[in-house]
Amino acid sequence: MTQPPHDEPTAETPEELREQVEHTRAELGQTVEALAAKTDVKARAQEKAAEVKQQAAAKAGELKAKAAQTAVQVQEKIPGPVKGKAVQAAGQVREKVAQAGHVWEEKAPASVRDKTAQGAQAARDNRGLLLTAAGVAVVVWLACRRKG
Structure with missing residues (x-):
């Protein structure tokens, strides 16, 4: 048997010895x-x-918030006449998209229309992300345009 450590007292009764054994087992x-x-x-x-x-x-949340903030700042810098022309162009x-949609419904195969509908639903579900990406694209385009 080994000697008990010097910092631990030895057991004087069988009950103390049992307690020490249980404590040692737990440790x-x-x-x-x-x-x-x-x-x-x-x-x-996994952790x-x-x-x-x-x-x-x-x-991703931080980047999304920053992109939304940048889009707002860009919109504030766009002159009024440009905004009016953009609304008119939109x-x-x-109108053109609606016309193309009617032609699409008449001529596209059903399987292609189904896949397109799924993609359109995904775009609607992620509208905020798409608008943010569009805003960032406009910022990049304006920045490149000013440098050139």
Whole structure:
């Protein structure tokens, strides 16, 4: 048998000895659990993946907010006459799109129309993201135009 550590008193009664044994077993069990957790690569990888996913979602939220802010700033800098022309052009585009839609419904195969409808639904579901991307594209276009 080994000698007890110098900092721990020896048991004087069988009851104290049992308590020391139970305490030592509990500590040993905790140590084994900690070692097992460190060697569980799959669980650690899953924890890390969840952490990275959470960080990515937070960063995406920050970027989305920043892009929306930039789009607002760009809209504020656009002169009134340009905005009026843009609204007029948008109305004309809507008319042309409606006309093209009627032609599409008459001539496109059903399977192609179904896939297109799914894509259109995805675009409607992500409208904010698409508008933000369009705003960023306008900012980039204006910046390139001014440099050139």
